[in-house]
Amino acid sequence: MTAPSLAPALTHRRPAFSLGRWLEQGSVFSWLMVAPPILFLAALVGYPFFYGIWLSLMNRPVASEGTFVGLANYIADWHDPIFWQVVLNTFVYTAVATVLKMVGGLGLALVMNQDFRFKNLARALLLLPFIVPTVLSTIAWQWILDPAFSIITWTLVATGLIHPPGPSWLGNPHLAMASLIVVNVWRGLPFYAITLLAGLQTISPELYEAATIDGAGTFTRFRFVTLPLMKPIIFIVTMFSVIFTFADFQLIYVLTHGGPANATQVFATYAFDVAMGGGQLGQGAAIALSMVPPLALIILAMAIYMRPEKT
Amino acid sequence: MTVGPKGRLLRLWLPLGVSLLFTLFPFYWMAVTSLKPNQELYSRKVMPLIVHHPTLKHYIDLFTETNFLEWTWNTFIVAVASTAISLVFGAMLAYPLARIRFAGAALVSFAIAATYLVPQPLLFVPLADIINKLGLGDTLTSVILTYPTLLIPFCAWLLMGYFRTVPSELEDAARIDGASRVQTLVRIVLPLCGPGFISAGIFAFTLAQNEFLYALIFLTKTEVRTVPVGAISELVRGDVFYWGQLMAAALLGSVPVAIIYSFFVEHYVAGLTAGSVKG
Numbered sequence: 001m002t003a004p005s006l007a008p009a010l011t012h013r014r015p016a017f018s019l020g021r022w023l024e025q026g027s028v029f030s031w032l033m034v035a036p037p038i039l040f041l042a043a044l045v046g047y048p049f050f051y052g053i054w055l056s057l058m059n060r061p062v063a064s065e066g067t068f069v070g071l072a073n074y075i076a077d078w079h080d081p082i083f084w085q086v087v088l089n090t091f092v093y094t095a096v097a098t099v100l101k102m103v104g105g106l107g108l109a110l111v112m113n114q115d116f117r118f119k120n121l122a123r124a125l126l127l128l129p130f131i132v133p134t135v136l137s138t139i140a141w142q143w144i145l146d147p148a149f150s151i152i153t154w155t156l157v158a159t160g161l162i163h164p165p166g167p168s169w170l171g172n173p174h175l176a177m178a179s180l181i182v183v184n185v186w187r188g189l190p191f192y193a194i195t196l197l198a199g200l201q202t203i204s205p206e207l208y209e210a211a212t213i214d215g216a217g218t219f220t221r222f223r224f225v226t227l228p229l230m231k232p233i234i235f236i237v238t239m240f241s242v243i244f245t246f247a248d249f250q251l252i253y254v255l256t257h258g259g260p261a262n263a264t265q266v267f268a269t270y271a272f273d274v275a276m277g278g279g280q281l282g283q284g285a286a287i288a289l290s291m292v293p294p295l296a297l298i299i300l301a302m303a304i305y306m307r308p309e310k311t
Numbered sequence: 312m313t314v315g316p317k318g319r320l321l322r323l324w325l326p327l328g329v330s331l332l333f334t335l336f337p338f339y340w341m342a343v344t345s346l347k348p349n350q351e352l353y354s355r356k357v358m359p360l361i362v363h364h365p366t367l368k369h370y371i372d373l374f375t376e377t378n379f380l381e382w383t384w385n386t387f388i389v390a391v392a393s394t395a396i397s398l399v400f401g402a403m404l405a406y407p408l409a410r411i412r413f414a415g416a417a418l419v420s421f422a423i424a425a426t427y428l429v430p431q432p433l434l435f436v437p438l439a440d441i442i443n444k445l446g447l448g449d450t451l452t453s454v455i456l457t458y459p460t461l462l463i464p465f466c467a468w469l470l471m472g473y474f475r476t477v478p479s480e481l482e483d484a485a486r487i488d489g490a491s492r493v494q495t496l497v498r499i500v501l502p503l504c505g506p507g508f509i510s511a512g513i514f515a516f517t518l519a520q521n522e523f524l525y526a527l528i529f530l531t532k533t534e535v536r537t538v539p540v541g542a543i544s545e546l547v548r549g550d551v552f553y554w555g556q557l558m559a560a561a562l563l564g565s566v567p568v569a570i571i572y573s574f575f576v577e578h579y580v581a582g583l584t585a586g587s588v589k590g
Contacts, residue, residue, distance in 0.1 A: 018489070027414055029492045030407035034419050037400035037463060044460045045426050045434065052437035058442060111326045124576045126334055131572050133521045135539035136561035142335040143344060143554055149339060149352070154359055186333065194580060247430030250523040254543060268432035268524075275436045276528060278503070285436040292433070 023082055025151045052285045060282035073286035082262050082270070083287070087294070090266040092177065094246045094298075097184040102238055104185065104231075105192025110222075112193065113200045123194060130190045138254040141183045143257070145169040173263030176256050180264055192237055199233035200226070239299060246295055335458060338565075345369050345558040369555035370563075378533050379560060382541035387567070389451055389537060390519035393458035397507060397515045400459065401466025406496060408467070409474035410482070427464035431524045439528050453529040454537070458522055462515040469582055471515070473507025474500060510582035513575045520568050538564040 022028060056073055060066030077083045112123065129137060144151055153166035170176045203226065211221045247270035252258060258265035258273065265273075267287060274286020346365040351357055373379045383496065404423060438457060447453040449525055477500050485495045501508075526540045533545060542560045546553045572579055 014335075024492055026411045030411045030413035031415070033403045033407045037404050037467075038419065038422065040400060041426055041460060041463060043421065044438075044457060045429060048434045048437040048441060049429070049442065052434060055437055055440065107326070108330055111330075114323050116323055116327075120576070122331065123580070124573065125331060127570065127572075127576075127580070127583075128338065129334055131517050131568055132338075132565040133523075133539050133568065135521075135523045135543060136564045137337055137341075139542065139557050139561045140341045140344075142552075143558065144337060144340055144379060145552075149355075149359070151359060186337070190334070191583070194583060198580070198583075243428055245432060247432045249432050250539075253523075253527075271432060271436065272524075276439070281436055281440060288433055288436055291430075 052289060053290065055282050056286035056289050058282040060280070062279035062281055066282065069282070073283050074290070076283065077286060077290060082265065083290075085262055085268055086265050086287075088269045089177070089262075089264060090246060090291075091294075093181060093184070093248070093264075093266060094242060095179045097188070097245050098238060098242055100181070100185045100299050101188045101192050101241060102234065104189050105237075106234070108193035108195055109196035109200055110226075112197050123197075127190045127194055129187045134187060134250050135189065135254055138183060138251050141179075141186075141253055142170075145179055147171060170256055171260055175259055176260060176264050180252060180255055183255065184245060184248065187251070188241060188245070192241070195228065196233060199230050203229050235302065239302060242298055242302070243295060246298070247291060334419060338562075341558045341562045341565075345555060345562055347555065349555060369559040373556045373559045374565070376499045377556070377560075378536070378541065379538070379563070381534060382536050382538045383564070383567075384462050385451060385535060386520055386537040386539075386564075389454050389458065390516050392451075392455045393462060393519045394512055396455070397462035397466045398512055399429040399472050400463050401511060402501075402508075404463070404467040405470035406474055406500070409471045410479070423464045423467050426460065427468070431522075432462065433552070435524055435528055442529055447529070449530060449532045449535050451530075451535055454522070454526055457529075460518050461522065462518055465518075466511040466515055469509050470504065472556045473504040477503050505528060506581075509575060510578040513571065513579050513581040517568050517579075519571065 023032070055066075057068060057070060058066040059069045059072070074177075108126070112119070112126075114120075143149075147168045147170070150166070150169060152169070153162070153164075156162045157164050157166060167175055169179045207225050208221055211225050216224065247268055248266065249272065251274070252264055252266055252269050256264045258269040262270075267290065271284045271288040274280050274287055278284075342361055343360070346362045346367070346369075348364055348366045348368065351363055357363055404419065405411060408420060418507050441446055442453045442457075447456070481499055481503075482495050485499050486492075490498065521539075522537075523539045526537045527543075530540055533541065536544065537562065542564065543558060546557045546560060
């Protein structure tokens with residue numbers, strides 16, 4: 001008769017499975033936490049991304065089934081003169097605006113890095129263009145650049161610098177691109193300035209003192225102390241800026257709609273025109289996806305060029 | 312090295328003054344234009360830099376002739392809902408990544424970083440098709456669901472930094488006293504990370520108010536539009552721009568964001584710089 005003594009021994013040897021304890025395990029708890037947001041992002045970013053690739057391989061007029069056409073949309077892009085104009089416009093827009101924002105932002109950060117009264121107020125005011133909804137401030141710029149009632153034209157005429165009627169800021173292809181770049185710089189420069197200022201404030205004053213004792217002047221201190229230490233921050237800020245300038249939509253859509261005659265058409269506005277205006281979802285998806293390779297190359301080049309030097 | 316008053320003028324006040332003028336002029340111009348009567352607005356004879364006969368007509372027209380109030384309400388609802396979703400999901404991602412070593416953590420971080428770098432124009436074509444197929448076109452749900460995809464990565468990144476500042480001894484003590492992981496998170500960690508949630512929340516809220524492309528595509532009916540889309544689509548009729556009303560709408564649409572921002576400037580700047588300085 002051994003059976004009665006076995007039962008309690010078994011329960012002692014093997015504790016019952018406890019849901020509570022299972023949930024307390026680090027990896028179980030972690031995955032239960034991250035799973036809902038990861039699934040959410042997979043459904044609304046991951047899936048659309050791959051669905052976009054699939055769409056770009058289809059001839060897919062809006063509200064129809066569509067047929068698989070392979071790379072035909074990309075080949076059509078390759079032979080489309082507007083597409084190449086779009087590539088050029090996007091590079092000019094991104095390159096000029098980024099350089100101006102980087103140089104201007106660093107300059108403004110250096111100015112702001114001095115001690116003065118109302119510094120916090122100045123910083124708050126300088127950030128305004130970055131926080132105000134872009135479309136709304138761009139509408140104000142559109143009025144500033146109005147063909148008939150531009151305040152810039154009025155000022156130039158009033159000071160005798162030009163004769164009326166004055167230039168059409170958004171009607172001339174080159175001026176339109178220049179205007180877009182100015183507005184983009186207006187909006188994006190505060191982000192550079194305030195972020196770089198935060199970086200400048202982390203540099204220890206002792207380093208400058210040491211450099212001064214070693215006989216370094218203002219420029220030398222900037223070149224050999226400030227710049228090397230700021231490189232990682234400049235890299236990150238610039239990378240963000242390049243990506244979002246390259247893919248800019250709202251500013252251009254509001255100010256020029258890509259005009260005059262596609263002179264300011266960029267990837268995002270062209271993809272929008274083709275997909276939403278023309279109803280060609282497949283072709284539009286292909287144009288939008290064409291942003292990826294040049295963007296990846298730019299980021300790679302920046303990463304190689306600006307990587308922190310190993311000591 | 313001391314700088315004389317002349318040097319200070321050249322190094323500080325002059326560049327600062329020019330920057331502030333460049334920064335603030337469009338806002339001044341918005342305000343001035345919105346207060347001008349039409350005959351002054353479209354006259355080449357009067358000096359345009361100041362208002363000669365201020366009027367609130369454009370504001371009254373904006374409220375009585377357009378659905379501006381409805382657009383403002385929609386913008387607010389959308390911004391609050393998408394910010395709330397983003398904070399919850401952001402915290403769910405950030406806490407394990409900041410605190411627990413678990414298999415696959417690197418993969419999750421990579422997914423967040425990759426999502427952060429995806430610009431909207433890359434996804435709007437497939438998303439438009441998906442939203443249509445789900446029957447969500449012209450509903451606020453369409454943007455409440457899609458905005459968090461832009462906001463979650465940022466919130467997660469920022470909150471990770473704040474979670475790391477909580478001393479792990481506090482958590483260990485709570486766990487030894489028998490608190491579960493969820494209780495530790497809710498009772499010990501979250502209350503200490505209030506500033507992080509404010510920073511992330513402010514940032515998410517302003518970004519949600521700012522969004523235009525998805526709203527433009529998904530919301531085509533006036534009763535579901537947000538302020539930016541409403542202003543662009545309904546205050547510009549054909550080739551006619553209602554400049555007075557447009558400027559009034561631009562100013563009023565910017566005010567809520569600007570007020571919230573003015574109360575939390577420090578949090579906002581902390582949020583802005585956290586990613587690039589700490590990361």
